[in-house]
Amino acid sequence: MSLGNYQAGGEDADAVVLRSQVIEDYETPENSSLNRHLPGAYLSHQINYLTSARPMATAMGNTIRWLKTEISKISPDITDEAAKRHLVNAIENFIHERLTAAGDVIINTTCERYIEDHDVILVFAKSQLVEKTLLEAKRRGKQFRVIVVDSHPLEEGRNLLACLCENGIEAEYIHLYALDFGMQGATKVFLGANAVMANGALYSRSGTAVVALAAQAKGVPVLVLCETVKFSEKINIDGIVNNELAPPDLLVNVSRHKEFPEPGYLEGWRDVPNTMVVNFMYDVTPAECLTLVICEHGCVTAEGVSAVLRMSGMDR
Amino acid sequence: MTDISKTHLSPPSSSSSSRSHPKPGVVYSTKGEFDIREHYCKLLSQDPSKSMPIAAIESLSALCDATRAGTIHELMSTIEDGAEALKKSIPNAISLTAGCDLFKRFIIAHAHDDPKDFEAFKQQLQANGHLFAQRAREARDKVAEIGADSIKDGVTVFCHGHSRCVLGLLNKAAEAKARFNVIVTETRPSKLGLRTAKELRAAGIPVAVVDDNAMGYALKKAKMVIIGAEGVFGDGSILNILGSYQLALVAKAYNRPVYVATETHKFVDIFPLDQFNMPVQQNIIDFDPPKDIEGATPQDQQDFVDHVPRHLIKGLITEAGLLTPQQVSDKIVAMRFE
Numbered sequence: 001m002s003l004g005n006y007q008a009g010g011e012d013a014d015a016v017v018l019r020s021q022v023i024e025d026y027e028t029p030e031n032s033s034l035n036r037h038l039p040g041a042y043l044s045h046q047i048n049y050l051t052s053a054r055p056m057a058t059a060m061g062n063t064i065r066w067l068k069t070e071i072s073k074i075s076p077d078i079t080d081e082a083a084k085r086h087l088v089n090a091i092e093n094f095i096h097e098r099l100t101a102a103g104d105v106i107i108n109t110t111c112e113r114y115i116e117d118h119d120v121i122l123v124f125a126k127s128q129l130v131e132k133t134l135l136e137a138k139r140r141g142k143q144f145r146v147i148v149v150d151s152h153p154l155e156e157g158r159n160l161l162a163c164l165c166e167n168g169i170e171a172e173y174i175h176l177y178a179l180d181f182g183m184q185g186a187t188k189v190f191l192g193a194n195a196v197m198a199n200g201a202l203y204s205r206s207g208t209a210v211v212a213l214a215a216q217a218k219g220v221p222v223l224v225l226c227e228t229v230k231f232s233e234k235i236n237i238d239g240i241v242n243n244e245l246a247p248p249d250l251l252v253n254v255s256r257h258k259e260f261p262e263p264g265y266l267e268g269w270r271d272v273p274n275t276m277v278v279n280f281m282y283d284v285t286p287a288e289c290l291t292l293v294i295c296e297h298g299c300v301t302a303e304g305v306s307a308v309l310r311m312s313g314m315d316r
Numbered sequence: 317m318t319d320i321s322k323t324h325l326s327p328p329s330s331s332s333s334s335r336s337h338p339k340p341g342v343v344y345s346t347k348g349e350f351d352i353r354e355h356y357c358k359l360l361s362q363d364p365s366k367s368m369p370i371a372a373i374e375s376l377s378a379l380c381d382a383t384r385a386g387t388i389h390e391l392m393s394t395i396e397d398g399a400e401a402l403k404k405s406i407p408n409a410i411s412l413t414a415g416c417d418l419f420k421r422f423i424i425a426h427a428h429d430d431p432k433d434f435e436a437f438k439q440q441l442q443a444n445g446h447l448f449a450q451r452a453r454e455a456r457d458k459v460a461e462i463g464a465d466s467i468k469d470g471v472t473v474f475c476h477g478h479s480r481c482v483l484g485l486l487n488k489a490a491e492a493k494a495r496f497n498v499i500v501t502e503t504r505p506s507k508l509g510l511r512t513a514k515e516l517r518a519a520g521i522p523v524a525v526v527d528d529n530a531m532g533y534a535l536k537k538a539k540m541v542i543i544g545a546e547g548v549f550g551d552g553s554i555l556n557i558l559g560s561y562q563l564a565l566v567a568k569a570y571n572r573p574v575y576v577a578t579e580t581h582k583f584v585d586i587f588p589l590d591q592f593n594m595p596v597q598q599n600i601i602d603f604d605p606p607k608d609i610e611g612a613t614p615q616d617q618q619d620f621v622d623h624v625p626r627h628l629i630k631g632l633i634t635e636a637g638l639l640t641p642q643q644v645s646d647k648i649v650a651m652r653f654e
Binding site: 116 | 550551552585587589590593626642645646649650652653
């Protein structure tokens with residue numbers, strides 16, 4: 001499954017698409033009603049399966065919570081067929097409103113107001129939304145340059161770099177250790193998000209916090225592109241709680257080719273007593289380091305995301 | 317009903333917007349033309365105490381009267397065209413954008429009250445144009461009332477430029493028998509600081525006028541900074557007369573609080589990243605100046621502006637109370653969901 005191999009970026013989208021199929025396949029057993037049986041006895045298994053592949057992302061949590069609310073709203077009087085049709089429709093709408101259209105609005109806002117000619121945009125690793133935004137800006141004829149900052153072990157930035165090059169966008173590729181050099185020429189930093197916490201902290205690929213701090217030190221504005229489905233009502237105290245751990249061997253490998261791993265100096269670390277290799281997937285960037293968050297409701301300050309959650313009625 | 321009016325009226329309005337305008341600031345429609353820019357400038361010059369958002373609202377209101385819209389859709393598109401024309405014809409349109417947005421929100425909020433009685437709605441609109449102006453004056457008094465409390469005996473307040481809100485606030489404090497001094501910069505090139513000094517002296521407040529270059533020197537002797545704002549942005553940062561940014565930076569260095577006295581009708585839903593990301597055209601850094609000019613910017617230039625980022629602002633004194641920049645931001649974001 002793609003989720004488990006870190007191949008799938010937008011877990012939220014996958015989850016919903018999967019769910020839509022799952023509901024079409026569902027049949028209510030006798031002596032039970034759909035809105036009682038479906039979430040508890042049926043969906044929970046699917047959710048457990050998903051979370052066994054990867055820990056639950058904020059967007060996934062929000063999506064599942066939304067779906068359960070939708071199911072609970074279904075009247076027990078209507079037939080299974082009608083209920084299923086209603087749910088599948090609702091899911092389609094959700095995908096359209098909260099993911100597709102939301103993404104388009106964010107891309108449009110960013111291209112219109114925050115990408116100007118002669119900009120040098122620094123990005124970190126790979127975010128689908130950031131990638132689409134850069135391509136759209138290029139399509140609109142904006143003259144800009146991109147610096148892709150990447151880091152070991154996932155090196156997702158290469159994927160982005162290839163895509164930028166294919167589309168004729170001038171791009172530079174550096175690793176995290178050359179960040180200071182890259183930041184000197186940058187005029188803006190664009191970041192994707194896994195989640196934005198209620199206190200405005202950004203939860204994103206590990207290395208993001210370093211980039212945001214470096215940008216702040218150089219006075220470069222940091223913009224976060226994030227759909228509201230990724231806004232969380234929770235707070236992470238630091239980068240360790242609720243973090244996801246990737247297999248340590250990814251970190252141990254020093255080879256550039258995943259097919260031919262080379263353990264390097266850390267070979268045999270499992271036999272060394274009191275030694276652990278920990279591969280954190282995400283880190284937490286404090287709100288002070290972020291200039292603004294662009295979501296489908298427009299721009300907000302990072303501290304303002306919880307207000308958006310409250311006002312758009314999504315916390316219910 | 318709405319569908320019919322749409323099909324009937326959208327062609328003329330779309331043709332008017334697609335036509336190339338021979339003169340900026342003029343709204344063209346099937347029912348004649350209206351120079352909204354001229355009206356706006358006239359309002360401002362007639363009454364110097366009128367702020368830009370209110371002048372914008374009154375101009376739009378006058379436009380509505382002049383074009384005699386027959387339906388709510390026609391009215392909306394007229395206002396939309398008027399706001400666009402006005403924004404395009406004025407180099408710094410941020411403050412008036414706040415007014416235009418306020419007016420549009422008002423109409424959208426009340427358009428569905430009673431769609432049948434359009435004439436009554438228009439009359440109500442007209443009355444409200446004046447109501448806005450009246451409310452604006454009341455807001456300024458309320459700001460003065462709230463802010464005057466923070467001026468204690470023996471303090472020295474540092475000011476920059478000329479703001480009706482700040483003047484109202486200081487006058488109110490003087491009326492309440494607070495004994496305080498004011499240091500105000502000359503504020504070149506407009507020299508608006510001299511106007512502030514003159515008006516404060518007339519109210520019996522001791523004022524020292526300092527050169528703009530003396531900001532860093534003189535601020536040490538002040539307890540707090542109070543400035544006005546031309547516009548308040550979505551993140552709680554403000555737009556104000558040139559020099560405000562450096563004043564705020566010096567204040568930060570001395571750890572003096574910077575307060576901004578402003579009415580909430582200057583709140584505008586724009587999020588600029590910095591000085592150069594604002595919808596303002598101003599040629600301050602000029603590598604190719606006119607031959608006869610030796611000094612800095614042309615001396616007749618009156619309306620250069622500065623962006624003061626939120627982290628330099630301690631609080632905003634508004635008619636809704638003393639707010640932190642984040643509270644202001646929340647209020648502006650909340651306007652989208654109204």
